[in-house]
Amino acid sequence: MSKLVRIANGAGFLGDWLDAPRRLVERATVDYLTIEHLAELTMSILARQREKDPAAGYAEDFLDILRSLTPALKAQPQLKIVANSGGMNPPACVRAVARILSEAGLGGTAIGCVSGDDLLPRMDELMAQGCEFANVDTGARLAGIPQGALVSPASAPRSPTPQSEIRNLKSEIVSANAYLGARPIADALAAGARIVITGRVADASLTVGPATHEFGWRWDDWDKLAAASVAGHLIECGAQVTGGYNVDWQGFDLTDVGYPIAELAADGNAVITKPPGTGGAVTRRTVAEQLVYEIGDPRHYLTPDVDCDFTTVEIADQASDRVRVSGGTGRPATDTYKVSLAYRDGWMASGTLLVYGHDCREKAEACGRIILKRCELAGYPLARTNVELLGFGGGVPGAWFWRKYQTPGELVLRVTAHDLRREAVECFARQFAPLVTSGPAGLAGYAAGRPLVRPVYAYWPTLVPKSLVTPQVDVRPAKEWCA
Amino acid sequence: MTHGKTICVRDLATARSGDKGNHANIGVFANDEDSYGILCSRLTAVRVQTHFQELGVTRVERYELPKVLVLNFVLYDALAGGASRSLRIDTQGKLLGTSLLDLTFHANAWEENDQ
Numbered sequence: 001m002s003k004l005v006r007i008a009n010g011a012g013f014l015g016d017w018l019d020a021p022r023r024l025v026e027r028a029t030v031d032y033l034t035i036e037h038l039a040e041l042t043m044s045i046l047a048r049q050r051e052k053d054p055a056a057g058y059a060e061d062f063l064d065i066l067r068s069l070t071p072a073l074k075a076q077p078q079l080k081i082v083a084n085s086g087g088m089n090p091p092a093c094v095r096a097v098a099r100i101l102s103e104a105g106l107g108g109t110a111i112g113c114v115s116g117d118d119l120l121p122r123m124d125e126l127m128a129q130g131c132e133f134a135n136v137d138t139g140a141r142l143a144g145i146p147q148g149a150l151v152s153p154a155s156a157p158r159s160p161t162p163q164s165e166i167r168n169l170k171s172e173i174v175s176a177n178a179y180l181g182a183r184p185i186a187d188a189l190a191a192g193a194r195i196v197i198t199g200r201v202a203d204a205s206l207t208v209g210p211a212t213h214e215f216g217w218r219w220d221d222w223d224k225l226a227a228a229s230v231a232g233h234l235i236e237c238g239a240q241v242t243g244g245y246n247v248d249w250q251g252f253d254l255t256d257v258g259y260p261i262a263e264l265a266a267d268g269n270a271v272i273t274k275p276p277g278t279g280g281a282v283t284r285r286t287v288a289e290q291l292v293y294e295i296g297d298p299r300h301y302l303t304p305d306v307d308c309d310f311t312t313v314e315i316a317d318q319a320s321d322r323v324r325v326s327g328g329t330g331r332p333a334t335d336t337y338k339v340s341l342a343y344r345d346g347w348m349a350s351g352t353l354l355v356y357g358h359d360c361r362e363k364a365e366a367c368g369r370i371i372l373k374r375c376e377l378a379g380y381p382l383a384r385t386n387v388e389l390l391g392f393g394g395g396v397p398g399a400w401f402w403r404k405y406q407t408p409g410e411l412v413l414r415v416t417a418h419d420l421r422r423e424a425v426e427c428f429a430r431q432f433a434p435l436v437t438s439g440p441a442g443l444a445g446y447a448a449g450r451p452l453v454r455p456v457y458a459y460w461p462t463l464v465p466k467s468l469v470t471p472q473v474d475v476r477p478a479k480e481w482c483a
Numbered sequence: 484m485t486h487g488k489t490i491c492v493r494d495l496a497t498a499r500s501g502d503k504g505n506h507a508n509i510g511v512f513a514n515d516e517d518s519y520g521i522l523c524s525r526l527t528a529v530r531v532q533t534h535f536q537e538l539g540v541t542r543v544e545r546y547e548l549p550k551v552l553v554l555n556f557v558l559y560d561a562l563a564g565g566a567s568r569s570l571r572i573d574t575q576g577k578l579l580g581t582s583l584l585d586l587t588f589h590a591n592a593w594e595e596n597d598q
Binding site for chain 2: 039040041044137240245246247248284285288289290291292293294295296297298299310311312313314315327342345348350384385386388390394395396397398399414416417418456457458459461
């Protein structure tokens with residue numbers, strides 16, 4: 001039988017089910033366990049943590065996961081781990097991982113650190129070399145970011161951005177990371193790493209790296225790289241391909257959902273499955289829906305490794321909870337890396353109240369008006385605000401068929417505000433509790449306390465030439481990383 | 484307009500949605516070839532944009548994946564600023580797929596479901 005490489009995914013984002021990786025490797029034998037911890041805005045949150053503490057800025061959940069995996073690492077010599085949990089600080093993550101492994105008697109384990117994605121310290125140098133970091137959605141240049149908090153309230157998003165209101169926010173950038181590809185991961189594995197910790201790496205590359213290393217593909221084997229990217233894309237969101245996020249949720253129990261495994265063949269085609277005896281399901285439906293999850297043009301799913309065509313993919317049931325995915329095709333990768341950049345964009349808070357009674361709709365709208373008007377009276381008119389009536393079609397404004405139904409007897413009022421001035425949003429957050437005594441009867445939910453005022457990091461998708469970014473790979477035994 | 488058979492997208496397909504910056508996408512997976520054919524002819528980009536017009540969607544692009552019976556809709560500017568800046572409870576467009584399944588049509592023509 002020809003070689004198969006079994007690549008599993010135990011987390012689809014930072015905050016995913018902490019027990020899933022351990023439960024996965026306890027019930028299935030896999031060659032690689034990948035951990036995907038970085039959503040679009042996770043990097044800016046981690047960047048803030050690193051600002052406060054130079055030893056922080058990585059996904060600390062990974063340390064809990066790793067502790068739970070040390071028995072499996074001892075019992076299963078084939079098991080390797082590839083995680084992008086390094087976030088904004090891969091070396092700090094690697095050192096913490098090395099300490100855990102050393103304490104567990106695994107000090108000889110080789111750990112690879114992949115970095116070089118962090119462009120923040122290099123912004124001046126890169127801009128001097130001609131990088132404009134234009135926004136790929138809007139075409140706007142970084143030097144002219146619209147004064148976000150003063151434009152287009154959510155309730156009227158069609159109003160145009162006044163081009164006169166411009167601020168140069170280069171100094172407001174909190175994170176700028178290139179999405180590196182599979183190659184540094186494969187290089188780390190080739191250098192003997194059993195655990196590879198990366199910063200910002202494209203999600204699918206967490207799978208393509210091990211596959212390319214195992215099968216010895218060339219970096220211009222476009223169809224194989226594309227086929228493996230399809231598998232990586234399918235498992236990158238964890239349980240979403242094994243029954244999670246399914247509208248047919250009543251068809252199976254998700255309590256003990258099995259996290260996904262891609263069994264890759266030497267041509268890159270794969271069977272998607274999950275550990276036996278686990279909850280959830282792997283069907284043509286769960287796989288097909290996940291194939292197009294959060295993608296644009298399916299003919300051009302761009303990764304740092306390859307330009308994939310998803311329209312050539314075929315999906316077929318092979319057996320119970322085994323679905324074969326084949327036929328992904330690829331074209332040469334582009335000469336740029338996608339960059340995830342975030343800049344400070346003021347402050348935001350959301351408060352909720354339960355509004356009860358036959359008149360709850362009108363009453364909730366009135367409460368929303370009172371809250372916002374009292375901010376104005378305090379001298380803080382807010383740049384962007386939104387009033388939602390949850391339980392009355394507020395989840396998707398205008399699109400639900402709720403108008404067919406009678407007004408409910410209760411609903412949740414949610415009011416949100418965004419402004420560049422922290423003190424304005426703090427004023428807003430103080431307007432909920434006074435409604436206890438100075439608002440209408442039939443309100444509850446004050447016990448949750450004053451709404452939290454949190455910083456906003458606006459997302460700025462852009463590109464950087466690959467020639468200006470050099471991925472770094474450093475592989476050493478755990479006990480050396482500790483030293 | 485109540486005569487004739489009423490069909491819901493939910494009878495023909497399942498769906499899931501997500502975010503990409505300030506844009507959202509909805510993947511619609513047809514139950515079978517016949518359902519896929521009906522959806523291709525009736526669930527147009529314009530119809531989807533109308534359904535979500537209050538979100539401020541500026542454009543809808545529809546992509547067909549006939550081999551896997553999937554339509555992929557990309558809803559531009561649907562998310563009021565995207566995951567970080569949106570003031571809505573559904574910052575990432577997670578509800579849009581479920582909402583799209585509520586669309587209904589009669590035997591011969593799409594009909595507004597909420598009037």
